[in-house]
Amino acid sequence: MKFGKEFAAQLIPEWQQAYVDYSCLKSILQEIQNARKRSGAVTRKQPVHRNFSGLTNRSNRVATSEELENQDIMVSEMIGDDGFERYETSIMRVAEAGREPELVFFKTLDLEFDKVNHFYKSKVEEMVKEAMVLNKQMDALIAFRIKVDQPSSSWICSETVSVDVNALDTTEHRLADVMGIIVSNHGDSTRGNMPEALSVLERIRLNKDQETPLSRIRNVLKLSSHEELKFTRENLKKIEERLKDVFIKFYRKLRHLNNYSFLNTLAISKIMKKYDKIASRNAAKTYMETVDKSYLTICDEIRKLMVRVESIFVEYFASSNRSKAMNLLRPKVKKEKHRTTLFVGCSVSLVIALALLIHARNIMGLFGFVVLHMIMYASNIYFWKRYRVNYPFIFGFKEGTELGYRHVLLLSFGLNTLALAAVIMNLDMEMDPNTNDYKTITELLPLFIVGLVILITICPFNIFYRSSRFFFIMVVFRCIAAPLYKINLPDFFLADQFTSQVQALRSLEFYICYYGWGDFRLRQNTCRSSHVYSTFYFIVAVIPYWSRFLQCVRRLIEEKDSTEGYNALKYFLTIVAVCLRTAYSLNRGNSWRNAAWFFSALATFYGTYWDIVFDWGLLHKSSKSWLRGKLLVPHKSVYYVAMVVNVVLRLAWLQTVLDFNIPFLHREIMVALLAILEIIRRGIWNFFRLENEHLNNVGKFRAFKSVPLPFNFDEE
Template structure:
């Protein structure tokens, strides 16, 4: 069976299933108004069972929306095939000065099964009618607003392009002014230390935001379907320009805060320490704002995913869930910096003498463990939910268990170092170094073999890579070297701090931005690997699972499908003259 025919057959069954579920829901709301209710619910027990299995309105809307998207994609695929045959035949006739290509096109292509658009067009119309009747209260314009799919070449609205360009330009100018001000002003060492302590977290967050914007832009250019991978609503997906707009806005806001802090005397600001607090408050308010403005869908999606990550053991784990948790493991230093920021203001408002001390405490150790714990719990949950019970999930969990061990040994080593005259006299120092080496080696192998799917080919032009590549070949070799080196950057930090070349705080800055760079390239290959997996599974839309039908309902559904096909055949064969 050809792909188009197979797709239409599967779509026909899905449409019948959705129609049946919508009828069941209406029957539940009005038992006397539906033939399905009278035929299938013969007892109070059966009605209770149907109510228990009934999919929610929200899930039905989502299922109808994704099904409509799949129909449009199938229609586009059908059109693409027709266009390809037409152009091939046209080129044939042009080069050979004949009409044989056009004749063959009319005789075989136009009469082939995949060229028949009647059934697909009817399913699209039926889906629109069902959504209008059952889910939009008869309002067709409202239904089409929910169903309409933007074209693949849909351009970004000019207002977002203008805003992104405006804020990006302001950010670049502000960043240059911040650098000049920091190095040209005669700041006291105490003020410089406080400045770095208060602003490193926001700066690293902005840097990470720009990296994500570049990631998304590259995905769009090379065809990596990140919208499907993250299971985002295609009609309201953020896109590269929206991501750049957000990153540029917060970047510009950070540069304003930095300039106000460094030049507070020129702006007659008596206490500059409140400036980072204002910036933090604005970010939080804009992010959790419940009003449907300012990329509302993207914000709610991210808040939902973050909530699922925080409750990792209790929810089924989707790709977006463990991807966000993986990003957090690279933002540990930034997360700790924001904890320092909150702790600073608590102490500052309490007028404590240790307000300006940014030394780690036991809460820092717990915070450092949290991202690794979330991924550890997710791996165990995925093992529990998987039918195959693959040990890969347990092996992945071990990687994050080692990360937690790193934090524990580092904390013990830091708390007991005063008991020894030399750093390397402490057994906890050697325990920390050992577990870091094991964890780094383990992580490198997992990145290259599992996350990137590399080292599948051992000869030929794709040596050490795999058969299917989306990016230029050189990028993979670069990422192999870059990812391996940055996994061991902690050794450089350890040596530089031990030799007093870097202060411990600056050493953490090196770790922070190195890990952001590593994650930036990791995101390219990880999503490419997931995209290739989806292509191998012929998956182009989200899988929305509604209630499974029992055998009696399956038989009823089959009869409905047969009846629909008979009516369509009668309509097609009916002679009017």
């Protein structure tokens, strides 16, 4: 693999703008080469047998006067108006051939080097500040441990600590700015003077790890949010788990910074070697000597912090087991072993087969919708990876636990196989001639599959991607209790997925009716005639949109952003449109039809505009192409096609009101096809929505999420 591709593959996507622009420098070198070819300049070949530079760092010896005179370039260091050092390169002997491109090359290289140097220095300073704060966190943890291990020891502090259950909300931003890590070992010093070590507990409060519905209700009712915390091993375990997570995240930052320094230094070295080869000069050595003396290379704060973190993590959080500690600090990347072609082919073929049988057994439609959505999500993951969208960071997955597209295809293949087998077995049965009754066991197969899927989802054992399953359950619960939790991207992203699965939710309602009240032994569907079923037919369709509406209202109240108010209006209009369409499908009439048509059209055009402009960030007037300034997909036509497809698939829902009938298709089949088109539209929406979110993170250099600390120190 060429270095340019390797460099692009290893850089942190959110910091992409802070790296050396290697491709730009290569393009300038190409201009230099073309200029020299046009002028007929001869490129000097590098000697085959060059001196070995050694495995250690370059020598810092002072160059002689003769060597200085023979140098091709001279790099000067100066202090800018902002107080940062800057570098300026002067070419000592410039040939007419390629003169202008060479000047542009070094001017660009100096600017890129200054940018990298300043960015690295600012990040190192942030890490040092975080180190100072986590030092205090470790002091508090050690004191807490002493109090738990020796509760009867005499000390000067009070016996309990006041806990503010809402402290996380009030101190989150402050803690996020000053997180850090211990820089000195206090393990031995605290044992000698226990009262002094325990005195830190007088100045701390314990932050709740996350907001709960109870804490939110207390905050709304303005009730007291302080509780008494006893020094128990259960609380100590919770604190240790939270600090362990903070250490892991902090160590990950240090690794990223260390890799940032190495990659940029290597990129500058590579580009200078290319310059020497093209321009027939020996400038690389001189420039790299300057790089070796810069802050980017000589600063060893990150390396020292990494060594110290490893030592402390081994001692305090891994029971002195270094192997266990390093597995947590440096988790191994999962290797996807499944054959992509096999699972894609099997999944698609099974979806087609299942779709052909849905019309015969309406009860199996649920599985078809879910499997199709899983395949669309797998394709999303594939393209996110291809275009370097950092979806694990955006969704907040734990490092090393995110599912790849092959894993999702494997799950969809398994579910599809179970569903198709149930359909075939369900159809292959005979009526008992004596009782005119169907075999109960075969009719219960779909219910057994639903129960099996639910049991696997909530299974507490570490099988079938437990981390991903529990993450999914947690987000689903937060969607249900939308107004009682702070809304994050995974919450409203999953709620949006449910808005495209209304027919699947109605299938669940049908399961309850069919197996709970219907005579499933006779395979009779009497649900349609039930008023209770018709009522819940409305409610089930509204639940996903109502959840998104509440999420928008919560964000509007918290963030004071009027955009969330307009977004809430979009979902409110959709709720009205869905209710009117449902009413029209159950009770035919011109009044219902006109109302449903008006609100459906209004909600459709409103939602389409919101998708393209706000969710995807397209149609910017400032852009010449009416897209946006930065695009991950190199072909602009993809964005135009996606916008057109989104509009067409949005308008497809109007068919339920316009009554555009196709003679050879049953109405239920038409509804199922429209549901399939909506799932496909949602899959397209997913890619561009996360692309826009990723580019927002890139613009703000947001590569890490803030991690709440367990202890909050009172202001002195």
